[in-house]
Amino acid sequence: MxxxxxxxxxxxxxxxxxxxxxxxxxxxxxxxxxxxxTALAESILEAKRRIHFCPVCGNYTENELCEICSNPKxxxxxxxxxxxxxxxxxxxxxxxxxxxxxxxxGVLSPMDGIGPDKLxxxxxxxxxxxEHVKEVILATNxxxxxxxxxxxxxxxxxxxxxxxxxxxxxxxxxxxxEFVDEMTLFKAMENRRDMV
Amino acid sequence: MxxxxxxxxxxxxxxxxxxxxxxxxxxxxxxxxxxxxTALAESILEAKRRIHFCPVCGNYTENELCEICSNPKxxxxxxxxxxxxxxxxxxxxxxxxxxxxxxxxGVLSPMDGIGPDKLxxxxxxxxxxxEHVKEVILATNxxxxxxxxxxxxxxxxxxxxxxxxxxxxxxxxxxxxEFVDEMTLFKAMENRRDMV
Numbered sequence: 539m540x541x542x543x544x545x546x547x548x549x550x551x552x553x554x555x556x557x558x559x560x561x562x563x564x565x566x567x568x569x570x571x572x573x574x575x576t577a578l579a580e581s582i583l584e585a586k587r588r589i590h591f592c593p594v595c596g597n598y599t600e601n602e603l604c605e606i607c608s609n610p611k612x613x614x615x616x617x618x619x620x621x622x623x624x625x626x627x628x629x630x631x632x633x634x635x636x637x638x639x640x641x642x643x644g645v646l647s648p649m650d651g652i653g654p655d656k657l658x659x660x661x662x663x664x665x666x667x668x669e670h671v672k673e674v675i676l677a678t679n680x681x682x683x684x685x686x687x688x689x690x691x692x693x694x695x696x697x698x699x700x701x702x703x704x705x706x707x708x709x710x711x712x713x714x715x716e717f718v719d720e721m722t723l724f725k726a727m728e729n730r731r732d733m734v
Numbered sequence: 735m736x737x738x739x740x741x742x743x744x745x746x747x748x749x750x751x752x753x754x755x756x757x758x759x760x761x762x763x764x765x766x767x768x769x770x771x772t773a774l775a776e777s778i779l780e781a782k783r784r785i786h787f788c789p790v791c792g793n794y795t796e797n798e799l800c801e802i803c804s805n806p807k808x809x810x811x812x813x814x815x816x817x818x819x820x821x822x823x824x825x826x827x828x829x830x831x832x833x834x835x836x837x838x839x840g841v842l843s844p845m846d847g848i849g850p851d852k853l854x855x856x857x858x859x860x861x862x863x864x865e866h867v868k869e870v871i872l873a874t875n876x877x878x879x880x881x882x883x884x885x886x887x888x889x890x891x892x893x894x895x896x897x898x899x900x901x902x903x904x905x906x907x908x909x910x911x912e913f914v915d916e917m918t919l920f921k922a923m924e925n926r927r928d929m930v
Contacts (some may be wrong), residue, residue, distance in 0.1 A: 539796050547846055548774045553762050559750065562912065565820040566749050568785050568794065575782045578744045579775040582763055585741040585831040586771045589764050598764065600735050624761040716758065 542568065594665075596641030596658055597626045606630075606638055613637045615672040619662065619691065620715070621645050621679060628715045629677065632723045637675070640665060645683040646690055659691065666700055673701040675730055679714055680705075692733035703730040738764065743751075792837030792854055793822045802834055809833045811868040815858065815887065816911070817841050817875060818882075824911045825873065828919045833871070836861060841879040842886055855887065862896055869897040871926055875910055876901075888929040899926040 542564055549560035567575055592595070592604035599605065606612055606626070616637030620626060626639050642657045665671065676691060680685035692702045706729030715723070738760055745756035763771055787793070788800035795801065802808055802822070811831030816822060816918065822835050838853045872887060874880035888898050902925030911919070 539785060539794060541777070541781040541784045541796060542794065544736065545777040548777045551770070551774075552759055554758065558912070561820075561823070562750065563748055564781065565794075565818075565823075568781055570782070572782070574747070575778060577917070578747075579778045580735070581741040581744045582771060582775045582778075585737040585760065586766070586768070587765055588737045589735060598738065599735060600737060605735070622761075624757075627761075630787070716754070 590622065591641075595626075595639045596623060596637055596643055596661075598623045612670055613635075615676065617662070617665065617669075617671050617673070618675045618677050620677050621684065621687075625677070625715050628718075629723065632720045632727065634724050635727060637673075640674075641688065642678070645678055645681050646689040654690065657687075659694070662691070663694070663698070666695070666698055671700055673703060675727070676702065676704045676733065677715070677727075681714075689734065702733045704733045705730050769878065787819065787837075791822075791835045792819060792839055793835055793858075807832075810865055812871065813861065813865075813867050813869070814871045814873050816873050817880065817883075821873070821899075821911050824914075828923070829918045830920050831923060836870075838874070838883065840882040841874055843879050849903070850886065853883075855890070858887070859890070859894070862891070862894055863898045867896055869899060871923070872898065872900045872929065873911070873923075877910075884929065898929045900929045901926050 545564045545567070546557070548561045549555055549563050550557055555563070567578075570578075588600045588658055589598050590600075592599045594603060594607045596684060601608070601705040608680050610632075613636050617640045617643060618629060618635060618637055619640045620629065621642055621644060623641050629635060629639070640658070640662050642659065642662075644652055646652060646654065646657070662674075666674065674691075674695060676688040678687050688704055688733065692704070695702050705726040741760045741763070742753070742756045745751055745759050746753055751759070763774075766774075783798045785794050786827070788795045788803055790799060790803045793800040793802060793838050797804070813836045814825060814831060814833055814838045815824065815838060817838055817840060819837050822837065825831060825835070836858050838855065838858075840848055842848060842850065842853070858870075862870065870887075870891060872884040874883050880924050884900055888900070891898050902920040914922075
């Protein structure tokens with residue numbers, strides 16, 4: 539049965555989906571009612587088709603600007619700098635942060651050839667200057683690359699009239715924003731420290 | 735972003751996919767190249783569209799009869815009775831069984847209103863008579879419902895001129911065919927015991 543093997547292969551390519559999980563999912567999908575499986579496949583294609591990056595902050599959006607950038611109630615004097623667009627969603631789960639975001643689109647990684655020019659760092663500096671930002675919170679992951687990226691940006695912003703802070707190590711070292719509970723994230727934001 | 739929430743909801747409905755995994759998968763899918771994500775969505779729909787149940791044994795197939803029923807090299811004197819079409823695939827991984835299969839489409843479960851008439855038991859009896867089957871191997875899972883179903887079928891076949899066997903308890907009690915390694919499955923088949 540070629541078609542099920544193709545499906546298993548495709549599912550197996552997804553992160554965290556091993557061969558056994560892929561098999562289980564594939565067989566489950568075949569047994570699902572027609573309308574549920576069509577809804578699933580269509581929601582995959584629709585999300586992919588409709589969602590793009592916000593040209594201002596780099597967050598995911600279905601509109602021209604993202605929900606946060608276009609919300610006049612969000613405080614534009616604070617920018618929270620994160621690695622990925624997904625991290626915005628993880629930070630928002632906390633429901634305590636009322637500023638805006640800036641998505642880097644990655645972290646510095648010389649081994650993979652990712653230097654400052656590959657990240658949205660130039661755009662960050664420009665936003666700080668034009669949007670009269672008063673504080674930049676560096677919320678990259680507390681791993682080696684995340685720390686290096688935070689240090690690099692802190693140094694770069696040394697002479698700008700802006701407070702540069704780093705989220706506190708409430709997050710376990712080597713951890714990932716994705717797997718941290720809301721309370722820990724809140725503590726990490728509360729205990730942020732000045733970097734410059 | 736409605737479309738990503740819809741996607742997350744749909745992924746979250748799949749077995750073993752919790753809300754965090756659904757989020758991770760959804761964000762990963764959005765970041766995938768167009769052709770990969772289209773291939774994934776299409777392979778889901780194609781598998782669902784092309785695969786149906788073999789009218790003889792109840793296994794999954796893309797053709798009129800399944801690969802096993804239509805293979806003249808398979809010994810039709812032995813029928814291995816399993817719960818689901820997926821179980822055929824798990825048994826086949828063993829590469830030691832050369833007989834044919836009969837899929838029940840479930841197991842007896844009075845609590846859920848599943849009686850013998852809801853399973854393909856009548857079809858099993860008919861096949862035993864018309865296909866001159868010499869041995870029926872009952873390979874339902876070694877859990878409460880699987881054992882009850884095996885006992886029910888064994889009793890039903892008492893007066894038929896057929897050997898009725900049960901796969902051995904090489905498989906851990908309360909376990910599931912899906913998570914058993916090939917060697918254990920092979921032992922379980924080898925040590926099968928007569929039930930009638």
